[in-house]
Amino acid sequence: MVGSALVRRLEAERFTNLLTRDRSHLDLSDESAVAKFFAEARPDIVILAAANVGGIKANNDFPVEFLLDNLRIQNNVIRSAYQTGVRKLLFLGSSCIYPKLAPQPIPESALLTGPLESTNEPYAIAKIAGIKLCQAYTREYGTNFISVMPTNLYGPNDNFDLETSHVLAALLRKAHEAKSRNENKLIVWGTGESRREFLHVDDLAAACLLLLEKYDSAEIINIGSGEDVTIRELAKLVCDVVGFDGELVWDKTKPDGTPRKLLDVTRIRVLGWQPTIPLRKGIEQTHEWFLANWPQK
Numbered sequence: 501m502v503g504s505a506l507v508r509r510l511e512a513e514r515f516t517n518l519l520t521r522d523r524s525h526l527d528l529s530d531e532s533a534v535a536k537f538f539a540e541a542r543p544d545i546v547i548l549a550a551a552n553v554g555g556i557k558a559n560n561d562f563p564v565e566f567l568l569d570n571l572r573i574q575n576n577v578i579r580s581a582y583q584t585g586v587r588k589l590l591f592l593g594s595s596c597i598y599p600k601l602a603p604q605p606i607p608e609s610a611l612l613t614g615p616l617e618s619t620n621e622p623y624a625i626a627k628i629a630g631i632k633l634c635q636a637y638t639r640e641y642g643t644n645f646i647s648v649m650p651t652n653l654y655g656p657n658d659n660f661d662l663e664t665s666h667v668l669a670a671l672l673r674k675a676h677e678a679k680s681r682n683e684n685k686l687i688v689w690g691t692g693e694s695r696r697e698f699l700h701v702d703d704l705a706a707a708c709l710l711l712l713e714k715y716d717s718a719e720i721i722n723i724g725s726g727e728d729v730t731i732r733e734l735a736k737l738v739c740d741v742v743g744f745d746g747e748l749v750w751d752k753t754k755p756d757g758t759p760r761k762l763l764d765v766t767r768i769r770v771l772g773w774q775p776t777i778p779l780r781k782g783i784e785q786t787h788e789w790f791l792a793n794w795p796q797k
Contacts (some may be wrong), residue, residue: 501657501701502549502592508704523550528578529572538580546581546589547708548574554664556619556689561663563622570626571701578633582643589645590712593627593720595697595747595761596620597649605764608649608720617758631720638718646715648708651724651763655701655782656789668698671735672787673794675742676723685747686739689754693733697762699725700782703775710773724763725775731756741783 503520510518519541527533552569557565574591588762598606599614611631634645658669665673671688678686679772705725706752715721728735735748777785 501655501659502704503658505655505701505705506547506549506708509702509709513709528576529569531572531576534576535580535583538584538586542584543581544587545712546577546586547712548589548591550575550577551592551627553623553666553758555666555670556755558664559620559623560755566620567622567626570623571629574626574630574633578630578637578645581645582637582641587644588712588716589634589643590708591630591645591647592708593623593631593647593649593715593761595649595651595722595724596624596758597627597631598761600758604760605726605762606722607764608722608767609660611720619755619757633717644716646711646717647720648711648721649720649763650704650707651697651761653699653700653701653704655658655786656793658701658786660790660794666733667696667731668738668783668786671738671781672742672790675739675744676787676790678746679742679744683746685749686735686744687733687749687751689751690731690756691752692705692748692750693730694756694758695728695730695760695762696734697724697726697728698734698779698782699775700725700777700785703777706776707768707773710771711768712772721767722763722765723768723773724765725779726763726765726769727779728760728762729779739784741787743782777778 526537550573552566598610600617602610631647634647637643638645654668659665660669660673662670674686704723
């Protein structure tokens with residue numbers, strides 16, 4: 501999802517000579533394969549958007565994979581970037597790196613100031629390790645490796661697999677299928693009271709391009725919309741967009757995750773960036789993409 505959005509943005513800005521490899525052509529967890537690619541391709545700028553990601557269920561079910569896979573990917577790419585003289589690297593982290601009970605909105609300074617949310621701790625630890633590795637290379641070797649912390653993302657090419665998807669994509673698919681089956685209720689995990697911030701992936705891509713041009717600090721920087729909603733509000737909005745008018749039933753035996761995650765985006769706003777796609781419009785666009793591309797069963 502993120503990689504395709506970055507390519508769309510770069511092509512729209514008339515950048516050429518883009519080097520892309522999907523997982524069928526390059527296994528980023530394979531150290532020798534990554535080293536060979538970098539040695540042959542010699543990229544000038546690297547955006548590390550690849551990761552093993554998922555929602556609460558996937559994080560709960562596969563903590564080993566979320567920790568090890570992401571450590572391997574990060575270590576291989578960041579090390580090879582340094583070894584082949586990459587001019588600048590942008591590492592994409594996640595808002596889950598911050599403590600479960602961080603101050604709201606969450607400033608970049610909140611990193612490592614308290615315990616993490618247990619449901620995504622392995623993934624968060626991997627991302628924190630990636631941040632610290634970028635900072636270590638900059639401190640020891642003078643690299644220009646920057647680390648960006650996006651909030652919850654959604655948009656075209658999102659993952660709609662209910663076993664591994666994030667909340668917005670999962671709700672959209674569930675609402676679509678409930679409507680298609682003429683069902684009168686939709687079961688949603690948790691209480692609906694936790695709050696989340698959402699950013700369309702195309703807005704993220706625009707922010708990343710700006711940071712490549714204007715940001716050279718080793719200090720992490722947040723990217724978010726600056727607004728959040730409850731999961732209950734999100735579910736109602738998704739159902740309204742999809743056209744499902746049944747009842748929302750809350751499964752309170754399932755976890756809510758972090759109570760609230762709203763990022764302080766002061767630092768990136770000062771650089772002149774702000775999002776352009778409102779949440780409802782973004783969900784409408786994502787729903788259209790889903791209808792056109794998701795296998796109908």
